[in-house]
Amino acid sequence: xxxxxxxxxxxxxxxxxxxxxxxxxxxxxxxxxxxxxxxxxxxxxxxxxxxxxxxxxxxxxxxxxxxxxxxxxxxxxxxxxxxxxxxxxxxxxxxxxxxxxxxxxxxxxxxxxxxxxxxxxxxxxxxxxxxxxxxxxxxxxxxxxxxxxxxxxxxxxxxxxxxxxxxxxxxxxxxxxxxxxxxxxxxxxxxxxxxxxxxxxxxxxxxxxxxxxxxxxxxxxxxxxxxxxxxxxxxxxxxxxxxxxxxxxxxxxxxxxxxxxxxxxxxxxxxxxxxxxxxxxxxxxxxxxxxxxxxxxxxxxxxxxxxxxxxxxxxxxxxxxxxxxxxxxxxxxxxxxxxxxxxxxxxxxxxxxxxxxxxxxxxxxxxxxxxxxxxxxxxxxxxxxxxxxxxxxxxxxxxxxxxxxxxxxxxxxxxxxxxxxxxxxxxxxxxxxxxxxxxxxxxxxxxxxxxxxxxxxxxxxxxxxxxxxxxxxxxxxxx
Ligand code: AMP
Ligand code: ZN
Numbered sequence: 493x494x495x496x497x498x499x500x501x502x503x504x505x506x507x508x509x510x511x512x513x514x515x516x517x518x519x520x521x522x523x524x525x526x527x528x529x530x531x532x533x534x535x536x537x538x539x540x541x542x543x544x545x546x547x548x549x550x551x552x553x554x555x556x557x558x559x560x561x562x563x564x565x566x567x568x569x570x571x572x573x574x575x576x577x578x579x580x581x582x583x584x585x586x587x588x589x590x591x592x593x594x595x596x597x598x599x600x601x602x603x604x605x606x607x608x609x610x611x612x613x614x615x616x617x618x619x620x621x622x623x624x625x626x627x628x629x630x631x632x633x634x635x636x637x638x639x640x641x642x643x644x645x646x647x648x649x650x651x652x653x654x655x656x657x658x659x660x661x662x663x664x665x666x667x668x669x670x671x672x673x674x675x676x677x678x679x680x681x682x683x684x685x686x687x688x689x690x691x692x693x694x695x696x697x698x699x700x701x702x703x704x705x706x707x708x709x710x711x712x713x714x715x716x717x718x719x720x721x722x723x724x725x726x727x728x729x730x731x732x733x734x735x736x737x738x739x740x741x742x743x744x745x746x747x748x749x750x751x752x753x754x755x756x757x758x759x760x761x762x763x764x765x766x767x768x769x770x771x772x773x774x775x776x777x778x779x780x781x782x783x784x785x786x787x788x789x790x791x792x793x794x795x796x797x798x799x800x801x802x803x804x805x806x807x808x809x810x811x812x813x814x815x816x817x818x819x820x821x822x823x824x825x826x827x828x829x830x831x832x833x834x835x836x837x838x839x840x841x842x843x844x845x846x847x848x849x850x851x852x853x854x855x856x857x858x859x860x861x862x863x864x865x866x867x868x869x870x871x872x873x874x875x876x877x878x879x880x881x882x883x884x885x886x887x888x889x890x891x892x893x894x895x896x897x898x899x900x901x902x903x904x905x906x907x908x909x910x911x912x913x914x915x916x917x918x919x920x921x922x923x924x925x926x927x928x929x930x931x932x933x934x935x936x937x938x939x940x941x942x943x944x945x946x947x948x949x950x951x952x953x954x955x956x957x958x959x960x961x962x963x964x965x966x967x968x969x970x971x
Pocket of ligand 2: 522734
């Protein structure tokens, strides 16, 4: 099978993706912070990572996928205290909710899902190593900082020049909260206990406190995937400082490269603006369900744009997802209905190649930097003549079998859960999107908007249908 090529944030090149050890592709994804429900922007990140994993596995490569749970930070401690639950009880509830949503969205479970609180000793050991190597120093209040000056490669991911960073920040630290730092750019590895932390602290050689946020991903990534692993993923907002700091801590401690590739997804916007609580446009999966749309439709919609561009969530986009999923489902049914399973396809891919039939260019588009819009474009180009031939009963059983196999690869790569259609919804009848075009054309005609009506009639013809007008209505026929 051909290999995936992906844009690597570190080298800024499109790289061929393969496991360095020749067996398992080992990758780490920054996971959710569990102090409330994940929003659909967070799920864009996790779904893009899910698409990535599926494409690798469906190319015949095994993976080892680690995604952490961030279960301690200032916000989480504050919210746990408000809820009057212990930190562990509080985060367990939100972790469970995250798992439920992930299941509804048909996300594959990571092979390992370690949490920060379960890895305090590993984080302390990492700090000890950094102090020993001269890359970190304890301060008088019992915190420990990473010395950015001590690591000459600082900034290699985002290409921030360390001298500019230092000059911009000034030489002395004046942040009231972290006044013990030698330099304002230094970041905290161990946070000394504060009264407002309540019972949420751990003992360490520097006194009681808790690890700084960046540390957990270095400690858990290296523990489960090795000092150097294949790829690290997260949303673009994590590039700086989180991922930059992860690289500094890890590479300063081992002297080895931390992750060979870095994979970042752009943000999800909502109706043109950034999602935020104050704008009231922050949606969870439950909110989407309440508006009458399914998790499967949300999944389709969030994966229909390129992961490297911002996409705009809108209910129009969700309607489109619904129509497209129905169209694909009805094609699957007309081709014979039974899709080979995900596992079966992974095995086929590992032992040779899959005959993708008319869907080869769609799969090729996915292999080129997970170009979902191009893959969907190619998919519908391939679907149209098939639908026509099926309607004319002009397809051999062999052709159907090959097409179903090829289509299955795309269905599983995108992780689509297809709706079960009633007999009257099958594609040999007029597909919903064509009905919609024809209906809009009829309205335009009634309103004497001739340009729009001509445009829509042509769009219907492009879909392989013709509109036959009568005195008080119209009918659709195959062209
Ligand atoms: P968090 O739970 O805040 O730690 O974030 C989990 C993941 O969601 C991280 O990879 C973030 O970069 C990502 N993320 C946060 N907001 C968005 C957004 N609006 N669109 C896409 N990804 C996001
Ligand atoms: Zn992380």
